[in-house]
Amino acid sequence: MTAPAIRISxxxxxxxxxxxxRGVDLDIHRGERHAVIGPNGAGKSTLFHLISxxxxxxAGAIELKGENVVGLKPFEINRKGxxxxxxxxxxxxxxxxxxxxxxxxxxxxxxxxxxWQRLAGLKDARQRAEAVMEDIGLAKRRDTPxxxxxxxxxxxxxxxxxxxxxxxxxxxxxxxxxxxRSETDDAVALIRRVTEGKTLVMVEHDMGVVxxxxxxxxxxxxxxxxxxxxxxxIRCNAxxxxxxxxxxxxxxxxxx
Amino acid sequence: xxxxxxxxxRLLLWGGCLxxxxxxxxxxxxxxxxxxxxxxGIMVVFALSYNMLLGQTGLLSFGHAVYYGxxxxxxxxxxxxxxxxxxxLTTALLPLVGGLAGMLAGVLLGYVTTKKAGTTFAMISLGxxxxxxxxxxxxxxxxxxxxxxxxxxxxxxxNLLGLTWGPQVEMYGLIVAWAxxxxxxxxxxxxxxxxxxxxxxxxxxxxxxxxxxxxxRVRFLMVILSGLFAGIAGGLSALNYEIITxxxxxxxxxxxxxxxxxxxxxxxxYGPIIGAILITVMQIVIGGLTHAWLLYFGLFFLFMVLMxxxxxxxxxAVQRNLWxxxxxxxxxxxxxxxALPVLVLLAGLVGLVELSYALLAGEGVGAGDxxxxxMTMEFHLNTPGPWLAALGTTALGLLLTRWIGSRAGVAWNAxxxxxxxxxx
Numbered sequence: 001m002t003a004p005a006i007r008i009s010x011x012x013x014x015x016x017x018x019x020x021x022r023g024v025d026l027d028i029h030r031g032e033r034h035a036v037i038g039p040n041g042a043g044k045s046t047l048f049h050l051i052s053x054x055x056x057x058x059a060g061a062i063e064l065k066g067e068n069v070v071g072l073k074p075f076e077i078n079r080k081g082x083x084x085x086x087x088x089x090x091x092x093x094x095x096x097x098x099x100x101x102x103x104x105x106x107x108x109x110x111x112x113x114x115x116w117q118r119l120a121g122l123k124d125a126r127q128r129a130e131a132v133m134e135d136i137g138l139a140k141r142r143d144t145p146x147x148x149x150x151x152x153x154x155x156x157x158x159x160x161x162x163x164x165x166x167x168x169x170x171x172x173x174x175x176x177x178x179x180x181r182s183e184t185d186d187a188v189a190l191i192r193r194v195t196e197g198k199t200l201v202m203v204e205h206d207m208g209v210v211x212x213x214x215x216x217x218x219x220x221x222x223x224x225x226x227x228x229x230x231x232x233x234i235r236c237n238a239x240x241x242x243x244x245x246x247x248x249x250x251x252x253x254x255x256x
Numbered sequence: 257x258x259x260x261x262x263x264x265x266r267l268l269l270w271g272g273c274l275x276x277x278x279x280x281x282x283x284x285x286x287x288x289x290x291x292x293x294x295x296x297g298i299m300v301v302f303a304l305s306y307n308m309l310l311g312q313t314g315l316l317s318f319g320h321a322v323y324y325g326x327x328x329x330x331x332x333x334x335x336x337x338x339x340x341x342x343x344x345l346t347t348a349l350l351p352l353v354g355g356l357a358g359m360l361a362g363v364l365l366g367y368v369t370t371k372k373a374g375t376t377f378a379m380i381s382l383g384x385x386x387x388x389x390x391x392x393x394x395x396x397x398x399x400x401x402x403x404x405x406x407x408x409x410x411x412x413x414x415n416l417l418g419l420t421w422g423p424q425v426e427m428y429g430l431i432v433a434w435a436x437x438x439x440x441x442x443x444x445x446x447x448x449x450x451x452x453x454x455x456x457x458x459x460x461x462x463x464x465x466x467x468x469x470x471x472x473r474v475r476f477l478m479v480i481l482s483g484l485f486a487g488i489a490g491g492l493s494a495l496n497y498e499i500i501t502x503x504x505x506x507x508x509x510x511x512x513x514x515x516x517x518x519x520x521x522x523x524x525x526y527g528p529i530i531g532a533i534l535i536t537v538m539q540i541v542i543g544g545l546t547h548a549w550l551l552y553f554g555l556f557f558l559f560m561v562l563m564x565x566x567x568x569x570x571x572x573a574v575q576r577n578l579w580x581x582x583x584x585x586x587x588x589x590x591x592x593x594x595a596l597p598v599l600v601l602l603a604g605l606v607g608l609v610e611l612s613y614a615l616l617a618g619e620g621v622g623a624g625d626x627x628x629x630x631m632t633m634e635f636h637l638n639t640p641g642p643w644l645a646a647l648g649t650t651a652l653g654l655l656l657t658r659w660i661g662s663r664a665g666v667a668w669n670a671x672x673x674x675x676x677x678x679x680x
Contacts, residue, residue, distance in 0.1 A: 052466065054462075073465070073470070074462075074466055075465045075466070075470050075471075078465070078467065078468040079468050083466065083467075084466060090460060090462060090463045090466075091460065091463060092456050092459040092460050092463060092464075093459050093460065094455070094458075094459050095455060095456065095459060099452065099455075103452060103453060103456045103464070103467060104467045106449050106452070106467075106468075106469075107467060107468030107469055108468065111449040112449070113449070113450045113453070113473060113474065113477055114448060114449045114450060115445055115448045115449070115450040115451065115477070115481065116448070117448055117449060118444075118447050119447055119448060119449060119451075119452055122449075161463070161467065164467075165467060165468060
């Protein structure tokens with residue numbers, strides 16, 4: 001029996017006197033697509049920041065594939081095979097699309113801080129960056145500076161940078177936020193394709209996306225997980241309907 | 257998709273620059289020009305090393321003179337140890353000693369400064385720069401106190417091609433060789449994984465961490481490598497001037513290299529080269545013409561920051577894009593039309609500056625400081641004539657510039673719109 005992709009136990013985070021994460025226990029199975037939903041301010045993004053070490057943990061434990069990762073730096077966790085995207089687009093604005101992706105693969109290919117190798121000669125880095133560029137549909141924008149891409153293109157690049165290193169645990173923070181219906185459909189297809197065979201955890205407000213993609217769903221309310229279950233069971237869960245959706249009986253097409 | 261280190265176009269450009277650098281002292285045989293060229297070459301290396309931090313890694317340093325100065329002092333001591341008995345080749349290689357000293361300084365100081373980026377880095381670099389400059393006066397044994405340390409680069413025995421490094425033109429050859437090597441090396445660095453990740457750290461340190469890179473390590477390595485090249489530049493200056501004082505380490509030197517790099521353009525590899533050449537010429541040529549040169553210097557910097565924050569290189573890049581799009585021909589008449597009123601405006605401003613400077617600083621030709629000399633013309637400060645003429649010229653220049661400039665501006669915007677429209 002292998003350890004879960006992520007095991008969170010007794011996790012707490014407070015900013016001064018206000019506690020944002022109030023004792024979260026959660027197991028993310030290997031290879032599952034797991035969505036974290038919850039009302040605004042529930043602490044979903046904070047939870048991601050804690051897992052990826054963007055914020056220090058106040059108390060509790062986080063294990064990545066059986067290994068304690070509390071106290072590690074973001075780049076150390078990344079090197080252990082966890083990669084994440086951001087709710088607010090977080091890319092290298094002055095670099096071209098291709099350079100963005102090549103930067104994302106350099107470490108995982110072992111080039112580290114090399115100043116004795118020419119980038120142009122690194123065939124594997126180029127091929128991997130080009131393959132991802134093809135995957136996210138930005139091949140025709142290869143040499144465009146990332147800063148002047150359209151919003152949807154930047155979101156696609158954000159996902160591309162996240163998956164490029166080949167990490168097997170992927171955290172996506174609101175990947176479809178701010179997208180039109182058709183852009184969202186494209187993004188969902190993209191996420192489905194690029195996370196094939198990997199562990200995916202995502203925060204998402206679009207219930208169409210959540211119920212379409214997720215194998216399991218956790219509901220985070222006021223810093224605590226009130227339910228973790230398969231989509232169908234979550235849809236019928238009375239506590240979820242009560243706490244998260246008021247009394248609405250229908251968990252169908254809610255949009256953020 | 258050209259994967260050669262030096263594609264043909266680049267090879268031609270670099271070869272052309274090298275040829276020009278070698279040919280210049282043959283065209284102008286005067287000692288003044290050769291000295292000027294020597295200083296340019298040294299400053300080119302210094303400014304390029306500075307831009308490894310500012311332009312490429314996004315680190316604003318106010319203490320870059322430390323690496324340059326320490327490189328110079330160590331080279332000078334090495335020169336004095338080697339003495340006359342070393343061969344010409346030994347002396348020629350001394351700047352490398354300076355480079356290693358700069359690198360070592362980068363290891364020691366960079367470890368402290370690169371803990372944080374942004375404003376913190378700038379402040380710490382300023383503090384450390386002042387610290388080193390101040391302690392230089394406390395260790396006269398090494399830094400030579402007020403008088404500095406001097407040496408003699410001339411080697412007694414000549415063998416290698418008959419070089420003794422005595423004549424300035426031989427020194428110039430040495431500077432060109434070092435500057436070319438250093439420039440090629442610094443350019444090559446921009447094409448490596450570390451060089452590219454430095455750009456990534458500049459653009460978005462957080463994202464760089466989340467693709468597996470320790471941003472502090474990237475900054476640290478860039479500071480060390482930048483220290484190497486700054487130290488080489490310092491070593492060249494030690495050989496060139498044969499004297500080095502503690503002043504070299506202070507904030508003024510750091511300020512000048514920042515200015516050169518910024519004016520040239522931090523967003524382009526070749527920007528600092530342009531800046532170093534231009535500012536060196538301005539310093540020496542304008543400095544020789546007028547005592548108010550620092551004021552012109554300041555005005556020029558102000559103008560660049562406000563009108564062309566991307567530096568001269570960015571202006572060139574835009575012209576190149578216009579040219580490639582076939583639009584430059586449309587703009588040229590406008591440039592020429594604007595040049596005339598701008599010249600009038602400049603003449604008026606120069607008049608005002610010189611008159612005021614003469615009056616306030618008492619820099620007149622004597623006779624109770626009521627007269628001053630601009631070029632060969634003598635003006636009387638206590639008569640309204642020169643003042644009215646200068647004011648009138650300035651006002652006329654201002655009006656004409658605004659009038660003609662606004663029409664050129666319309667054409668400019670149209671050209672840019674076409675340019676970007678074509679791109680999208």
